[in-house]
Structures are given as C-alpha cells and as structure tokens.
Amino acid sequence: MMVTKVEVILPCLNEEAALGWVLGRMPAGxxxxxxxxxxxxxxxxxARDLGAMVVHEPVRGFGAACHAGLLAASTELVCFMDADASLDxxxxxxxxxxVLDGRSDLVLGRRVPRAAGAWPWHARLGNAxxxxxxxRRTGAQLHDLGPMRVARRSALLELGLTDRRFGYPLEMVLRAAAAGWRISEVEVDYLARAGRSKVTGTLSGTLRAISDMRRVMAELR
Known part of the structure; x- marks a missing residue:
C-alpha cells in the first residue's frame, strides 16, 4: 500500500482537459x-474518478482555493501547483x-519555459x-513568484495568510521572509497549459493579478 507523505494542493477552475495528465504524473507518495x-x-x-481528494470552495479566488486546500490537508509537508498542465x-x-532535508523552509519552482507560448511577454515582464x-524587500534570491512551491503545513498556518485572491502567493513569501524563513528556488519546466489561462493568458488577467499583489505589498509594508 502506498504511503502518503506529501499532499499536493491544486486550485482548479474548469481544468477538465488537463487533470488526466496532471493526476497521472503525480509521484508515488x-x-x-x-x-x-x-x-x-x-x-x-x-478528479474524483482519478483518485484525487476533492474539496469544494464556493468563494471565488485563487487564494481562497489554495487556503481551502491547506486547511483540508493532513500531511506535514504540502505542495501547491496549478492544475492546468503547465507544470509537471x-x-x-x-x-x-x-524542505525535507532541512535546507529551506519554503521552496519555489523557478519556471523555465520549454514550449512556445508557455509564458506570454506581459506575464513574464510583470513577474520579473x-x-x-x-x-530588495526580503533579501531572498528569487527570480520567479512561481505557483509550484513546498513548505510545512503547520508553519504556513502560523503565518496567518489573509489574502484570498491573486495576492496569496505573494503574501506567503512576504510573511515567510518577515518570519525569518529560509526561502529558495529550484528550476522547473514550464509548459504550454491546456486551454486558456485565467491570468497570464490575457492582459486583463495579468493586470488584475498585479493589482491584487500591489495591494498586498502596500498592506504589508
């Protein structure tokens, strides 16, 4: 019987076309x-047919979905990643x-594009x-606010994250840095997602995410 060591939180909004590939490549444990x-x-x-645990979060928002998954998780180590097949x-x-070997408290996947159109220019510029x-603000040598990330569940809950929109990933890094966490990056492949992105696929989506993140930075200044 496979023992679950880590739970992977996948916020999902209309990702039927991608879930088969994503769930089929989930590592053992x-x-x-x-x-x-x-x-x-x-x-x-x-997702349920493929053996995933399914949590329903009626409050719309990327952060709302991420946090609902965090609350539902039971393992000490948790991962976050998009469900759109852009990340392997x-x-x-x-x-x-x-994180497992004690070198870092929070690790982000630094995206490296591996397919044409995987990372539109407006999203890449905003991210840079x-x-x-x-x-400059945290001292952490980050080059990407990547959606694939790993940390310990109990420590994340202690951060008291409050944003429930696109500012959630940024708030996590800012609060972690303020708490003295060791934050690092690991390169991961960035692929062309299945379907159109709700954020990076449109200029308006990117601007909405930037607006949420600017609000979080102002609140935590």
Whole structure:
C-alpha cells in the first residue's frame, strides 16, 4: 500500500482537459487535493474518478482555493501547483527536497519555459519586475513568484495568510521572509497549459493579478 507523505494542493477552475495528465504524473507518495473553485465543467468528477481528494470552495479566488486546500490537508509537508498542465508534477520531489532535508523552509519552482507560448511577454515582464521588488524587500534570491512551491503545513498556518485572491502567493513569501524563513528556488519546466489561462493568458488577467499583489505589498509594508 502506498504511503502518503506529501499532499499536493491544486486550485482548479474548469481544468477538465488537463487533470488526466496532471493526476497521472503525480509521484508515488504525493496525494493530490483538487480544490474545485466553482467549475462549470466536469473537473470535480474527473478528479474524483482519478483518485484525487476533492474539496469544494464556493468563494471565488485563487487564494481562497489554495487556503481551502491547506486547511483540508493532513500531511506535514504540502505542495501547491496549478492544475492546468503547465507544470509537471514529476518535478515536485526536486522542489520538496530542500524542505525535507532541512535546507529551506519554503521552496519555489523557478519556471523555465520549454514550449512556445508557455509564458506570454506581459506575464513574464510583470513577474520579473515583481521578483526584483521581492529581492530588495526580503533579501531572498528569487527570480520567479512561481505557483509550484513546498513548505510545512503547520508553519504556513502560523503565518496567518489573509489574502484570498491573486495576492496569496505573494503574501506567503512576504510573511515567510518577515518570519525569518529560509526561502529558495529550484528550476522547473514550464509548459504550454491546456486551454486558456485565467491570468497570464490575457492582459486583463495579468493586470488584475498585479493589482491584487500591489495591494498586498502596500498592506504589508
């Protein structure tokens, strides 16, 4: 019988087309928690049929879905990643390793594009600017506010994260740095996602995410 060592939180909004690939590549010992954030397709049914734990979060928002998954998790080590097939779950053990062996408290996957169109220019530019601000504010040598990340569940809960929109990943890094966490990066492949992104796929989505993150930075200044 496979023993679950790590749970993987996958915020999900209409990702029926991607879930088969994502869940099929989950490493041994990594249990997926798919947080359905109001999907109108068969995402929840597909995830359940493929053996994932499914959590329903009716409050719309990336942070709301992530935090619902964090509350539902039971393992000490938790991972976050997108459910859209832009990130390969087989890379999760590499991202988790520095936390497991005690070298880091929070590890982010630094995305390296491996397919044409995987990272639109407007999203890449916004991310580079944000990463520069984070380096100056926190001292952590980050080059990407990547959605694949690993930390200990109990420590994350102690941070008291409050944002429930696109500012959630940024708030996690800022609060972790303020708490003296060791933060590092591991390179991960960034692929062309299945379907159109709700954020980076459109300029308006990118601007909405930037707005949420600017609000979080102002609140935590």
């Amino acid at each position: 990594y249990r997926p928690i798919v947080v359905d954030n109001g999907s109108t397709d068969r995402s929840a049914e597909v 779950p087989e890379r999760l053990p590499l991202v988790a390793a520095p 600017v944000l990463a520069g601000i984070l380096r």
